[in-house]
Amino acid sequence: MAPASTLLRAAAPAPHAHTSFSSHNAPTSSSNRTTITNTNPINSTSSTPLHRIQTIAKHMALPQTTNFPAEVVPQAPEDPLFGLAREFKADPSPQKVDLGIGAYRDENAKPWVLPVVKKADEIIRNDPEANHEYLPIAGLASLTSKAAELVVGASAPAITERRVASIQTISGTGACHLGGLFLSRFYNPYGDASKKPTVYLSNPTWANHNQIFSNLGFPIAQYPYFDQKTKGLDFVGMKKALSDAPERSIILLHACAHNPTGVDPTPAQWREIAEIMAAKGHFPFFDTAYQGFASGDLDRDAAAIRLFVELGFELVVAQSFAKNFGLYGERAGCFHFVAAPSSDAASVTTRVASQLTLLQRSEISNPPIYGAKVASIVLNDPALFAEWKENLRTMSGRIIDMRKALRAKLEELGTPGPWNHITDQIGMFSFTGLNENQVAKLKEEFHVYMTKNGRISMAGLNTKNIDYFARAVDKVVREVQ
Helix, strand or coil: CCCCCHHHHHHCCCCCCCCCCCCCCCCHHHHCCCCCCCCCCHHHHHHCCHHHHHHHHHHHCCCCCCCCCCCCCCCCCCHHHHHHHHHHHCCCCCCCCCCCCCCCEECCCCCCCHHHHHHHHHHHHHHCCCCCCCCCCCHHHHHHHHHHHHHHHHHHHHHHHCCEEEEEEEEHHHHHHHHHHHHHHHHCCCCCCCCCCCCCEEEECCCCHHHHHHHHHCCCCECEEEEEEEEECCCHHHHHHHHHHHCCCCCEEECCCCCCCCCCCCHHHHHHHHHHHHHCCCCCEEEEEECCCCCHHHHCCCCCHHHHCCCCCCEEEEEEEEHCCCHHCEEEEEEEEEECCCCCCHHHHHHHHHHHHHHHHHHHHCCCCCCHHHHHHHHHHHHHHHHHHHHHHHHHHHHHHHHHHHHHHHHHHCCCCCCCHHHEEEEEEEECCCCCHHHHHHHHHHCCCCCCEEEEEHHHCCCCCHHHHHHHHHHHHCCCC
């Protein structure tokens, strides 16, 4: 059928067709000319071919509406953490304190570019062969190989037996997503592709875990983790939940410096967790975003993952270099698959690597290069690696000092507590135990910004603001229930 615009042009009258017409054989004298004039206003406007075609075209036109009305695509809420950062930035108060976003700050509340990162950057800038070409789909091999050693240990049998498949990702978030995508396609523990295993997350956990695995279609459940009374680990509740979970469930575990609580299992508790998971056939999914940043010791912070590998688990690891290298905006990370010991483990690893590469191709095609080069240079140079470990001790040490100072000041003020959990917890975050009303009061009256659940980033505290914060907490705890 011709388009409406064509029909409209075809139906339009000739410029002078409405003025007159004469008989074919009639003479041209004015006395014999017949003139027909349509004086009916109704016929002239509503009965012409042009008007009828316009009416048809109007009915044929697409409705002036969207395919995405509000009931289909509602306005999404602002991300709470980034909304909090926006509010902090807009606050003109000179006393404002940012304890929200999880990024390291130095004694002057400024971002800290690690000295070793500056050296790596200098090496890159002075390299005459440096370019901006695509990386391979699996990323920078000199990074992924060393990243795997960092997680499982350089001399671990899993490395020497070629049981680790590693792929560079968009930091830890991208690693969680790629790992979840791989499991959604290929982990079929019940022999029924329509029945996905449940992903168990700690209560609480990093908020993005829920979104990532929900978006991939996994059923989500929680295991108890934080004990509100002790401000420590609800180990009894955690063990019971893992024991009661359906066999071969996916259990997401924070390798160290649990986000948001700062509460980690002890080595003995990790072994009990591993025993329960082995008995139930659960699949471990480790998220490690703070290796070296938590305790200042790379090996100690990887101990939980290495225990599970040594016990023969098949598992995956999402690894981020945002915190421990300070490469927040460079999005450097890796995803690792570790096969269980077996005669065909190397073959399994090769097949898994091929599928991860295929998935990555359709997701991001190639990972970014700059952060990967920085981390690779440091991890592959013994002198720079040693300096990096010193930088890690600087960051973790300052945070530990702030924990000690905050606890001491709250106890000195006699703030209703107790406050031992501040120093019992580890890593960037502390679950203070402050409730939502108290958090709101701290923001309203003292311009202190933290998440509603009472989590604070210890990196936001320094010797210049810790007295102010402690006194603010003391006042709010006494006045607001």
